[in-house]
Amino acid sequence: MTVTAPANASLAAPSGVYVICPTPFQADGTLDLASIGTLVEFQVSAGVAGLAILGFLGEAHKLSSEERRTVVATFVRCAEGRLPVWVGVRALGLAGAIEQAREAQELGATAVFAAPLDGASDAMQFEYYATLAKSVAIPVIIHDFPDSFGTEIKAEVVARLGREGGVGMIKMEEPPVGQKITRIRELAGDSMRIFGGLGGVYLLEELQRGAVGTMTGFAFPEILAAIYERFAAGDEAGAAAVCDKYCPLIRYEFQPKIGLALRKYIYMRRGAIACNAIRSPGMRIDDITTRELEAVVQRVGLAIDAPPLRF
Template sequence: MHEAIKSRLKGSIAPVITPFTNDHELDLNKLSELIEFQLENGSHGISVTGTSGEPSSLTVTEREQVMETAIQTTNGRVPVAPGTGSTNHDETMHLTKRAQEMGADAAMVIVPYYNKPNQHALYRHFKTVADSVDIPIIIYNIPGRTAQNLHVDTLARLVEDCPNIIGAKESNKDFEHVNRVLLKCGRDFLLFSGIELLCYPMLAIGGSGSISATANVEPKKVADLHNAWLEGDVATAQRLHYELMPLNDVLFMDTNPAPVKAALGMMGKIDPALRLPMDLPSEELQGKIRQTLQEYYIEV
């Protein structure tokens, strides 16, 4: 049933930030421009309202507006997989259903953060959400943000019981864990890296691509890494992996998406505004970001 989207949902799925005006209102026109920037530079898919999109700083209505703008702007040119998860179960259900109604290709549903449910509760949460829709589901496991790790056996059970759970974004530094995901869930399971330095290694074990915040700033190199791998050009993929490392490092010296927004502001793409409790990086780090962008010949 979901084979068509599984064949398309691969490569660099850019997790686009949510731009605000300088008075902290949504800037949907800028969002459309950022999505066009991604498509012009070869990104293979678009995601919004994931970690890079500051979803916890948005109202439910604003999240719907961002999702709708992304879907309309992309207009079927590449798949769109918005983040629909929340720490609130009913809110997650609502947003996932809305993503389906809007015509999203898949929904990315995060492990609930802060409340730290056990594995049985996580199974019930994800199964209830998956059973409520027909849209393909990508589970988003990011234990550094959620304080809970979705165990491989729990994920495998969900995949067996819910045909529309087709993949996972693993922002998990435990590389043994992500290897076991493909062993237990099947080699056709879509596995995306959310850890920048593991984007290339994930491809080597059979991963489907990445959902990397760095794609906001350097989309072409991130997409080209995946293109090279798919073409069997391992040397180019390795070269791009190492070329991207300094940029990856500087963009994660503070909490994502603050450094990414600072970089995009320097590039003239957005007003680099975040909503409290998030804020821009220190002046010292902004200086390092600017220097790194210049080293990549990015105009600032």
């Protein structure tokens, strides 16, 4: 079924930093809805372009269906239209993906970013995304992250989705990111808007290759926003200077397996959430790692308990 988008549902040329938010839990593992409110206010103050929820950082795979619905509804309500909310979709098949995407749309999300089908052919991936896009009135974004999903989405498939499939955006996280961004742009032209990811580690290079922003988690999101804003204003040297200054922190925070724990700890210390609890399975940080993290934050000239900075 094709759904006609209402006039206010379209996203006109989205760009900038869409920060992937963690899902806050209380110490006993239950949802902390009050912390969703403080986290949203934090992100508004940080100057990001939008919120992305229920990705890997959002522990979506650890939530029940009812919890998932509650999280989406709470983020949308707390955002109050000040920031668009994009919602992650991952299912075993098309029916489940459509169900999740339609629920997100119903609750007020302005886009969904959808994981690929497991082990599907190029033709099946195209049909999956094209059909999903026809099933909702909000944009569908390709989530290209083969290191976590185990599925590669070829640049040719991405470009075809942009030209013919009604899917005009991608969150592209397949290293080496530069080469794939260039290839997609060669094949898709203006039909595909590319967002980076991977913790912001390659944000500057992604922008230089033609990305329009990033969708990623980082507990100092105002730094990524400053890099993007300088680059978008034509100040590439200024963007590089911010990137170079804070690269040690960006690098340290984006560690496989413990990145979520690092980010939740920083967000807790910065007052964005009340507790850094993670649901199992998930790796926690130890005291030595905590001291390392705090030392890196200090080394780049920041305070770990600082509110959002203004650049």
